[in-house]
Amino acid sequence: xxxxxxxxxxxxxxxxxxxxxxxxxxxxxxxxxxxxxxxxxxxxxxxxxxxxxxxxxxxxxxxxxxxxxxxxxxxxxxxxxxxxxxxxxxxxxxxxxxxxxxxxxxxxxxxxxxxxxxxxxxxxxxxxxxxxxxxxxxxxxxxxxxxxxxxxxxxxxxxxxxxxxxxxxxxxxxxxxxxxxxxxxxxxxxxxxxxxxxxxxxxxxxxxxxxxxxxxxxxxxxxxxxxxxxxxxxxxxxxxxxxxxxxxxxxxxxxxxxxxxxxxxxxxxxxxxxxxxxxxxxxxxxxxxxxxxxxxxxxxxxxxxxxxxxxxxxxxxxxxxxxxxxxxxx
Amino acid sequence: xxxxxxxxxxxxxxxxxxxxxxxxxxxxxxxxxxxxxxxxxxxxxxxxxxxxxxxxxxxxxxxxxxxxxxxxxxxxxxxxxxxxxxxxxxxxxxxxxxxxxxxxxxxxxxxxxxxxxxxxxxxxxxxxxxxxxxxxxxxxxxxxxxxxxxxxxxxxxxxxxxxxxxxxxxxxxxxxxxxxxxxxxxxxxxxxxxxxxxxxxxxxxxxxxxxxxxxxxxxxxxxxxxxxxxxxxxxxxxxxxxxxxxxxxxxxxxxxxxxxxxxxxxxxxxxxxxxxxxxxxxxxxxxxxxxxxxxxxxxxxxxxxxxxxxxxxxxxxxxxxxxxxxxxxxxxxxxxxxxxxxxxxxxxxxxx
Numbered sequence: 001x002x003x004x005x006x007x008x009x010x011x012x013x014x015x016x017x018x019x020x021x022x023x024x025x026x027x028x029x030x031x032x033x034x035x036x037x038x039x040x041x042x043x044x045x046x047x048x049x050x051x052x053x054x055x056x057x058x059x060x061x062x063x064x065x066x067x068x069x070x071x072x073x074x075x076x077x078x079x080x081x082x083x084x085x086x087x088x089x090x091x092x093x094x095x096x097x098x099x100x101x102x103x104x105x106x107x108x109x110x111x112x113x114x115x116x117x118x119x120x121x122x123x124x125x126x127x128x129x130x131x132x133x134x135x136x137x138x139x140x141x142x143x144x145x146x147x148x149x150x151x152x153x154x155x156x157x158x159x160x161x162x163x164x165x166x167x168x169x170x171x172x173x174x175x176x177x178x179x180x181x182x183x184x185x186x187x188x189x190x191x192x193x194x195x196x197x198x199x200x201x202x203x204x205x206x207x208x209x210x211x212x213x214x215x216x217x218x219x220x221x222x223x224x225x226x227x228x229x230x231x232x233x234x235x236x237x238x239x240x241x242x243x244x245x246x247x248x249x250x251x252x253x254x255x256x257x258x259x260x261x262x263x264x265x266x267x268x269x270x271x272x273x274x275x276x277x278x279x280x281x282x283x284x285x286x287x288x289x290x291x292x293x294x295x296x297x298x299x300x301x302x303x304x305x306x307x308x309x310x311x312x313x314x315x316x317x318x319x320x321x322x323x324x325x326x327x328x329x330x
Numbered sequence: 331x332x333x334x335x336x337x338x339x340x341x342x343x344x345x346x347x348x349x350x351x352x353x354x355x356x357x358x359x360x361x362x363x364x365x366x367x368x369x370x371x372x373x374x375x376x377x378x379x380x381x382x383x384x385x386x387x388x389x390x391x392x393x394x395x396x397x398x399x400x401x402x403x404x405x406x407x408x409x410x411x412x413x414x415x416x417x418x419x420x421x422x423x424x425x426x427x428x429x430x431x432x433x434x435x436x437x438x439x440x441x442x443x444x445x446x447x448x449x450x451x452x453x454x455x456x457x458x459x460x461x462x463x464x465x466x467x468x469x470x471x472x473x474x475x476x477x478x479x480x481x482x483x484x485x486x487x488x489x490x491x492x493x494x495x496x497x498x499x500x501x502x503x504x505x506x507x508x509x510x511x512x513x514x515x516x517x518x519x520x521x522x523x524x525x526x527x528x529x530x531x532x533x534x535x536x537x538x539x540x541x542x543x544x545x546x547x548x549x550x551x552x553x554x555x556x557x558x559x560x561x562x563x564x565x566x567x568x569x570x571x572x573x574x575x576x577x578x579x580x581x582x583x584x585x586x587x588x589x590x591x592x593x594x595x596x597x598x599x600x601x602x603x604x605x606x607x608x609x610x611x612x613x614x615x616x617x618x619x620x621x622x623x624x625x626x627x628x629x630x631x632x633x634x635x636x637x638x639x640x641x642x643x644x645x646x647x648x649x650x651x652x653x654x655x656x657x658x659x660x661x662x663x664x665x666x667x668x669x670x671x672x673x674x675x676x677x678x679x680x681x682x
Contacts, residue, residue, distance in 0.1 A: 030573050030575075032573060032575045032576065033573050033574050033575045035575070036574075036575035036578065036579075037486075037490050037574075037575070039482055040482045040483065040485045040486035040489070040490055041486050041490060041491075041495075042482075043478070043479045043480075043482030043483040043485075043486060044482075044483045044486040044487065044491065044495070044496070044499045045495075045499075046479055046483075047479070047483055047499060047502065047503060047506070047545065047546075047549070048498065048499060048502060050542060050545075051502055051505075051506055053517070053521070054509070054513065054514075054517045054542070057517055057520035057521050057524070058513070058516060058517060058520055060520065060524070061516075061519075061520040061523065103416075104416050104419065104420060107412060107413045107416030107417065108413075108416055108417050108420050110413050111413045111414060111416065111417040112417075115410065115413050115414065116417075124417070127421060127424065128420070129666075130424065130663075130666070131420070131423075131424055133599055133600070133662050133663070133666055134424075134427065134603070134659060134662065135602075135603020135604070135605065135631055135655075135658050135659075135662065136511075136603065136604075136605060136606075137603065137605040137631045137634050137635055137655065137658070138427065138431060138603070138634075138655045138658060138659060139427070140635075141431075141634070141638060141651065141652070141655055142423075142426070142427045142430055142431070145430065145434070146426060146427075146430050147423075188420075188423045191420055195420075219402050219403055219405070219406035220406055220409075220410070221405055221406040221409040221410075222402065222406070224409075242508065245508040246508065248510065249508075249509070249510020249511065249512065249513065250510070251510070251511065251512045251605070251606040252605050252606060252635070256635075256638070256639075279510055279512045279606065282512055282516070282606075282610070283512060283606050283609055283610070286609070286610050287609065287610070287613065290528075290529065294528070297516075298516050298519070298520060301512065301513055301516040304510060304512070304513060305509070305510070305513045308508055308509065308510055308513070309505065309508075309509075311508075312504075312505045312507075312508035313505050315508075316501060316504045316505055317501075319504075320501060
C-alpha cells in the first residue's frame with residue numbers, strides 16, 4: 001500500500017482498502033434513503049408546480065376574455081378599458097399606503113433596535129407581530145366603524161384649507177369612507193412586515209461601526225444617520241417593496257371601507273371619486289358573477305398576480321443579493 | 331507664542347454641558363400643562379390635547395436643548411421624540427381595534443352564538459355555530475395539506491437540496507409568501523372549475539386556497555428550525571451507521587419538533603382569518619354543512635363580512651359581525667399564545 005500522504009496532519013491517513021465509491025453520500029444508501037429523498041424532493045418540486053399552476057390556471061380561465069365580443073364585457077368596451085381604472089386604483093391606494101407606512105416602519109424599527117430599553121424590545125416586537133396576526137376582515141370593520149368617522153373632520157378641514165392641492169380637492173366626504181381612510185388601514189396592515197425586515201437589517205449593523213461613530217463623538221442620531229441607515233439602505237428598499245406587494249393584494253380593508261365608484265382621480269378625501277382596486281373589485285363582483293364576467297374577473301386577478309409577483313420577486317432579489325454580499329464580506 | 335496657542339483653542343468647538351436628566355420630564359410636564367390650558371380654553375378633545383402636548387414638547391425641548399447643549403444634541407433629542415412617538419402611534423390602532431371589537435362584540439357573545447346557526451333566522455338571534463364548524467373543518471383540511479408538503483420541502487431544502495433547484499425553491503417560497511390571498515382563491519376556483527364545472531363552491535376548494543397561502547409559511551419556519559439542529563447530532567448518528575433517512579426521522583425531526591409545531595401553529599393563525607379566498611370558492615350558507623366536498627359552507631370571516639354588509643332589518647347582523655370578529659381575534663390570540671407555550675415547554679432540554 002502507499003505511504004500516508006504528508007498533508008493529512010495529525011490524523012494518520014486511513015488507506016482505502018476498497019476502491020472509493022462514486023456516490024457522494026457518506027452514509028449507506030438504502031431503499032429507504034431513495035424513497036425519502038425522492039419524497040422530499042418531490043415536495044419541493046410540488047411547490048414550484050403549484051406556483052406555475054397558479055399562473056397556468058388563471059391564464060386558462062382568462063383566455064375566453066380575448067375571444068369575447070366587446071359588448072359582452074362589463075362596461076361594454078374592451079377588456080383593457082375595464083382593467084385600466086382598476087390598475088390605477090390598485091397602484092394609487094398601495095402607493096399612498098406605502099408613503100404613510102415607510103417612514104413609520106423605519107422609525108418603529110429604529111425604536112426597537114436602537115432606542116427602546118433592551119428589556120422592552122422583545123415584548124414590543126410581540127406587539128408589532130400581533131398587528132400582523134389580526135385578520136384583515138377585522139381591520140376592515142375597524143376602518144369602517146372607527147377610523148372613517150374619526151378622520152372625517154380632518155377631511156373637512158383639508159377640503160377647506162388645502163384644496164389647492166389635487167389630493168385634497170374635495171368636496172369632503174360626509175362619511176369618511178374615502179380612499180385615504182382605506183390607505184391608512186392598509187398602512188397599518190403592512191407596517192408589521194416592513195418593521196420586521198427593517199428591524200432585522202438594523203440589528204445586523206456591525207457593532208464596531210456604531211461604536212466607532214459614538215467614539216468619535218457622534219450623538220445617537222448622527223450614529224444612526226452615518227452607520228445604521230447607509231448599512232440598511234437595501235433592506236429598507238426591499239421592505240418597502242414587500243409592503244407594496246402586500247398593499248397591492250389586500251382585499252377586505254378596501255372592500256369594506258370604500259364605497260367604490262371606479263373613478264380615476266387623485267382626490268383622497270371625497271366619497272364621489274373613489275377609485276376601485278383589483279382585489280376588492282373581484283371580491284365584490286365574484287359571488288354573483290356568471291359566464292364571461294367570471295373570466296373577466298379571473299383575468300384581472302391574473303394581472304394582479306403578475307404585478308405582485310414582479311414586485312415581490314424584485315424585493316426578494318434585493319434581499320438575496322444583500323445576503324450574498326454579507327456572506328462574502330464575512 | 332501665546333497667540334499661536336490661543337488661536338487653535340478658540341477654533342475648537344465650544345463644549346456644552348448636557349441638560350440634567352430631569353430636564354425632559356420638566357419640559358414634558360410644562361407642555362402638558364400648557365396644552366391642557368389651551369384645550370380647555372378652546373374646548374377641544376383628548377386627541378387635540380395629546381397632539382398639542384406632543385408638538386409643544388418637541389419644540390420646547392428642542393429650543394431649550396439648542397440653547398444649552400448646542401444644535402447637534404438638540405437634533406438628537408428631536409429624533410428621539412419623533413421615533414418614540416412613531417412607535418406610540420403604531421400601538422394606537424391596535425389598542426383602538428381591540429377595544430372596539432371587544433366592546434361591540436360583547437353584546438352577542440352568548441351561548442346562542444355558539445349553539446345556533448342562521449337557518450330560518452330573520453332579525454334578532456341566531457348564531458355562528460355553522461360558521462365556526464366550517465372554519466375549523468376548512469382550516470384542518472388546509473393544515474392536513476400544507477404540513478406534509480411544507481415539512482418535506484423544508485427537509486429537502488436543508489438536508490438534500492443542493493444546486494440550482496434548491497436555490498430556486500428557496501427563492502420562490504419567499505416570493506410565494508407574497509401571493510395575494512384573493513389570487514389563491516381564484517386559483518382554487520380556476521382549478522376546480524376545470525374539474526367540477528362552472529360556479530363551483532365547496533369547502534375543499536377553500537382548503538386548497540388556504541394551503542397555497544399556508545405552505546410557504548410552514549416551509550420557511552420549518553427550514554429555520556431544521557437549520558438550528560446541530561450538525562454534531564447528525565454526524566453522531568451517521569457514525570453509528572444509521573442511514574440518512576432514519577437519521578432525519580429519528581434524530582433531526584425530534585430535535586426540531588417543538589420549533590416546527592410552533593411554526594405550524596403560527597401559520598394556522600395566519601390563515602384562519604383569511605376572508606377573500608373563502609368568499610370566492612366556499613361562499614356562504616345559513617345552515618350547518620359538515621361535508622367539505624359538496625355545497626357551500628359558512629366560515630367565520632365570510633360570515634362576519636356578510637352579516638356586516640347585509641345586516642337585515644334593525645341591523646341585528648352588525649352585532650353578530652362584531653362577535654364573529656371577536657371570536658376570530660380570540661382564536662388567533664390563543665393560537666399565538668399556544669405557539670409560544672409550545673416553544674417554551676417542549677424545546678429540547680439543554681439545547682442552546
